[in-house]
Amino acid sequence: MTDATSQSGPVLAADGTPLKKSLARALRLQKTRALMLIAPLLVFVLISFVFPIASMLFRSVENSIVMETLPLTVEELQNWDADSGQLPEEALYAAFIADMVVAIDAKKHTRLGTRLNYEETGMSSLFRKSGRKIKKLDPATDGPFKDKLIDIDKKWGDVTTWAVIKTHSVKITNGYFLNAIDMQRTPDGAQAQPEDKRILIKLFQRTLFMSLMITASCIMLGYPVAWLLANLPARTANILMILVLLPFWTSLLVRTSAWKVMLQQQGVINEVLVWIGLVADDARLVMINNQFGTIVAMTHILLPFMILPMYSVMQTIQPTYLRAAKSMGATNWTAFWRVYFPLSVPGIGAGSILVFILAIGYYITPEIVGGTKGVFISNRIAYHISSSLNWGLAAALGTILLGVVLLLYWCYDKIVGIDNVKLG
Amino acid sequence: MKTKLTALAVTTALVAPAAMAQEMTIVSWGGAYSKSQLKAYHEPYSAKSGVTIINDDSSAEAVAKLRAMNEAGNVTWDVVDVVAADAIRLCDEGLAMEIDADTQLAAAPDGTSASEDFGDLLVSDCFIPQIVYSTTFGYRTDLVGDTAPTTICDVFDTDAYPGKRALEKRPINNMEWALLCDGVAKSDVYDVLATPEGQDKALAKLGTIKDDVIWWSAGADTPQLLADGEVVMGSTYNGRLFAVIEEQKQPVAMLWDAQVFDLDGWIIPAGLSDERKAQALDYIMFATDTQRLADQAKYISYGPARASSAPLVGKHAELGIDMAPHMPTDPNNAQNTFLYNYEFWADYRDDIDAKFQAWLAK
Numbered sequence: 001m002t003d004a005t006s007q008s009g010p011v012l013a014a015d016g017t018p019l020k021k022s023l024a025r026a027l028r029l030q031k032t033r034a035l036m037l038i039a040p041l042l043v044f045v046l047i048s049f050v051f052p053i054a055s056m057l058f059r060s061v062e063n064s065i066v067m068e069t070l071p072l073t074v075e076e077l078q079n080w081d082a083d084s085g086q087l088p089e090e091a092l093y094a095a096f097i098a099d100m101v102v103a104i105d106a107k108k109h110t111r112l113g114t115r116l117n118y119e120e121t122g123m124s125s126l127f128r129k130s131g132r133k134i135k136k137l138d139p140a141t142d143g144p145f146k147d148k149l150i151d152i153d154k155k156w157g158d159v160t161t162w163a164v165i166k167t168h169s170v171k172i173t174n175g176y177f178l179n180a181i182d183m184q185r186t187p188d189g190a191q192a193q194p195e196d197k198r199i200l201i202k203l204f205q206r207t208l209f210m211s212l213m214i215t216a217s218c219i220m221l222g223y224p225v226a227w228l229l230a231n232l233p234a235r236t237a238n239i240l241m242i243l244v245l246l247p248f249w250t251s252l253l254v255r256t257s258a259w260k261v262m263l264q265q266q267g268v269i270n271e272v273l274v275w276i277g278l279v280a281d282d283a284r285l286v287m288i289n290n291q292f293g294t295i296v297a298m299t300h301i302l303l304p305f306m307i308l309p310m311y312s313v314m315q316t317i318q319p320t321y322l323r324a325a326k327s328m329g330a331t332n333w334t335a336f337w338r339v340y341f342p343l344s345v346p347g348i349g350a351g352s353i354l355v356f357i358l359a360i361g362y363y364i365t366p367e368i369v370g371g372t373k374g375v376f377i378s379n380r381i382a383y384h385i386s387s388s389l390n391w392g393l394a395a396a397l398g399t400i401l402l403g404v405v406l407l408l409y410w411c412y413d414k415i416v417g418i419d420n421v422k423l424g
Numbered sequence: 425m426k427t428k429l430t431a432l433a434v435t436t437a438l439v440a441p442a443a444m445a446q447e448m449t450i451v452s453w454g455g456a457y458s459k460s461q462l463k464a465y466h467e468p469y470s471a472k473s474g475v476t477i478i479n480d481d482s483s484a485e486a487v488a489k490l491r492a493m494n495e496a497g498n499v500t501w502d503v504v505d506v507v508a509a510d511a512i513r514l515c516d517e518g519l520a521m522e523i524d525a526d527t528q529l530a531a532a533p534d535g536t537s538a539s540e541d542f543g544d545l546l547v548s549d550c551f552i553p554q555i556v557y558s559t560t561f562g563y564r565t566d567l568v569g570d571t572a573p574t575t576i577c578d579v580f581d582t583d584a585y586p587g588k589r590a591l592e593k594r595p596i597n598n599m600e601w602a603l604l605c606d607g608v609a610k611s612d613v614y615d616v617l618a619t620p621e622g623q624d625k626a627l628a629k630l631g632t633i634k635d636d637v638i639w640w641s642a643g644a645d646t647p648q649l650l651a652d653g654e655v656v657m658g659s660t661y662n663g664r665l666f667a668v669i670e671e672q673k674q675p676v677a678m679l680w681d682a683q684v685f686d687l688d689g690w691i692i693p694a695g696l697s698d699e700r701k702a703q704a705l706d707y708i709m710f711a712t713d714t715q716r717l718a719d720q721a722k723y724i725s726y727g728p729a730r731a732s733s734a735p736l737v738g739k740h741a742e743l744g745i746d747m748a749p750h751m752p753t754d755p756n757n758a759q760n761t762f763l764y765n766y767e768f769w770a771d772y773r774d775d776i777d778a779k780f781q782a783w784l785a786k
Contacts, residue, residue: 110516121775125767128516196624197775199782206785265588266653289638372593372639372784380781386488388774389513 057402060180060395063173066165069112070099074169082163082187092162093146098139104131118390119175119184120164126155163187176396200397203377208404210295210376211359217299218306218355219348226310226347230317248304256365259297263288263369289371297369302358306351313347313422346422353412353421357405377401447476448703452505454481456667460723461505463741465711472710475703486510490519490693499693502704505554508547508687512766515550520691521701522549528705530713532732541714541730545687547766552712553689553729555720558752558761559597560683562650562665563657565675576682576760577605579657580629582636590646590658593639595780596769597659597684600762602629604682614768623776627783639784650676662752666725670743670750680757686764687729727753 010018035042067074072095080088103109113127133152142148150157167187168175175185182198183190192198225244229237247255262268265284273279287293317340325335363378370376377397384394412418450466452458458479466477480501482489487510493499506514514520523529525546529538539546545553563573568585578585579601591598603613603622606629616622630637638655640646646660647668662683668674690712692704710716717728718736725747728734737747748754752761 107518111518114513114516117771118774122771124516125771128770197778197782199778199785202782202785264652264654367641375785383777386485388777389487389491389517390774391491 064171066169069103077166090146097145100134176392180396207376214298214359215356222306226307229311230314291374293369294374302355305354309350310347317343349421448502449478450503451480453483464720511551512548515548520550553687555726557726558662558683561679562676567656580605587656590655593641595776599626602626684762725750727751
């Protein structure tokens with residue numbers, strides 16, 4: 001013992017290399033082997049998941065289209081001050097014509113028009129219509145162009161048109177993110193959208209609020225069911241389990257449409273209420289195409305995601321704990337509240353995270369039963385992906401949604417602790 | 425084993441191009457509409473050319489999907505059925521091929537050139553019109569009392585016609601109807617709608633019935649709502665109402681007043697190989713000739729886009745009723761019509777849609 005400590009220099013392994021080094025090598029070998037084993041999955045996840053998401057997120061700031069389509073114009077615009085209120089000089093108009101002739105040849109000018117139309121209404125037709133006439137001009141011989149272009153469309157004689165092009169000529173833009181929070185990029189910096197166009201923040205708030213409501217109602221409805229499942233004799237529990245799983249296997253669309261049949265004013269519930277005389281025929285309840293309908297339908301659809309993790313956690317709670325508590329004088333309630341419930345919290349946590357994260361990105365159910373007050377932010381994202389083709393804005397909205405979910409996850413970890421989540 | 429595999433790979437490589445030419449993917453809307461195309465276009469074309477046609481019901485997401493395919497450099501569709509507004513967008517984005525009507529489309533039987541035969545309906549360089557459809561109102565004959573609605577403004581009259589209405593959850597058409605019923609002359613509608621005051625005016629008019637509206641987003645919603653008695657009247661595509669009235673015999677009637685004409689037709693995606701492009705053009709040449717367009721009207725109540733096809737419209741293939749009176753273009757139905765203003769909505773759609781959605785959420 002004293003010998004070993006008195007030795008100077010590092011501890012050596014049997015083959016004479018320092019122990020630390022040889023240990024590291026052995027570990028590295030192990031790690032490489034482990035990496036090789038998961039490599040196929042890793043590559044698959046990278047290619048099919050991480051890369052597409054990253055490239056979609058990148059769209060929320062990417063804006064090279066203006067600079068690529070109008071390179072000379074953008075350069076000239078640097079010398080022009082939008083605040084001066086003066087129209088740009090002839091040099092800029094000449095540069096613009098030169099750029100446009102190239103762009104029209106490659107059929108890119110209308111794409112630029114669509115892009116700029118997101119910021120300033122009217123740009124789309126301005127580029128499309130002017131393109132037809134600019135095509136006939138020769139940048140080398142037909143100048144000067146300033147008056148000619150203003151003749152083609154008087155909007156080219158409008159300072160705002162050029163200011164918009166200048167404002168959105170940067171390669172990496174914050175414009176989409178500003179749009180996503182009801183603001184806009186202007187020559188004078190970020191400004192709020194006019195009040196009658198503000199909708200997105202409201203939708204974010206509503207999405208969060210409704211997802212929380214849905215999660216809460218799933219907990220309330222799911223907890224007793226999970227408790228029954230875990231505590232009934234196996235045979236009865238199995239039958240109950242099938243009842244839980246059956247809707248889980250049914251198509252989402254079918255279940256949503258079924259709620260429509262149930263809840264609408266000429267639907268099953270209203271008919272029954274009118275028939276037994278609880279509700280007057282001309283005062284039928286409005287239970288669909290609003291928040292109520294969305295919460296009911298989504299709670300039903302997401303309920304299995306709450307019950308299953310709760311059930312698997314509750315199954316591991318020994319009934320002897322409760323008996324022990326009672327034998328020491330606890331009432332039924334105290335035994336449940338002080339012993340059983342704390343043990344079942346990890347299941348609630350797991351179920352809540354599942355339900356909440358699924359709910360926050362839900363699209364089809366709010367679309368069908370949401371009416372005007374029950375739609376989510378995802379419905380707006382879908383609109384920008386498939387109808388307006390404003391993928392930049394859709395990406396910005398998606399990024400914010402992802403950020404919100406991660407933030408909430410982090411809060412959850414801080415408050416409850418993520419170790420405290422169990423799926424079984 | 426290895427040689428076997430190589431042999432297999434070689435044969436596949438040899439067979440594949442030949443097989444590709446015999447197959448084409450045509451994208452459309454599905455349902456009764458795809459069926460009408462199958463009967464009127466696909467089956468005769470397959471019989472004539474031996475090409476197998478694969479149907480893909482993706483038209484509703486066609487614009488986004490085409491863009492994604494184009495970015496990935498792998499366009500798998502040959503011919504795509506889209507509404508004219510989408511065709512304009514695709515053309516602007518460079519995702520659809522430009523078509524020269526006179527050389528690439530069939531002339532009318534009497535020799536009239538295709539561009540003249542289609543006339544104003546060639547709203548974009550990339551678009552080959554197929555049908556004229558309209559968005560119009562249907563009402564429950566048993567729920568509207570003794571006097572049936574006759575004008576578009578009855579939709580806004582909740583005193584005379586109490587009950588819910590179904591309107592589409594987007595500004596297009598609704599804003600025009602609102603202005604029309606708020607005293608704006610038909611010729612001024614788009615000038616008014618281009619101003620913020622005009623937009624507010626339209627929303628204010630819609631606001632008078634906001635509490636009585638169920639907003640739909642799929643074409644099948646209104647027919648269902650009418651059949652269930654959830655609404656007394658609602659807007660939808662005229663072909664859907666035809667099915668409710670004539671095929672399902674529901675107590676529903678059409679209110680053709682102020683119907684908005686819109687066009688649906690084909691585009692060929694940009695970036696196809698020469699071989700596939702030739703195939704697609706060959707199909708288009710066949711499927712949009714005068715007789716074929718008239719044939720489609722046997723299966724669905726949408727008007728053919730060619731002037732020369734109108735006289736050839738006959739009876740419904742299964743119901744045996746005359747189709748001409750059910751066409752939106754029939755003179756009796758077309759006394760007061762709008763044509764979807766493509767130029768206006770291409771510019772204003774995003775702007776007004778944001779306002780409209782904000783107004784809805786209020």
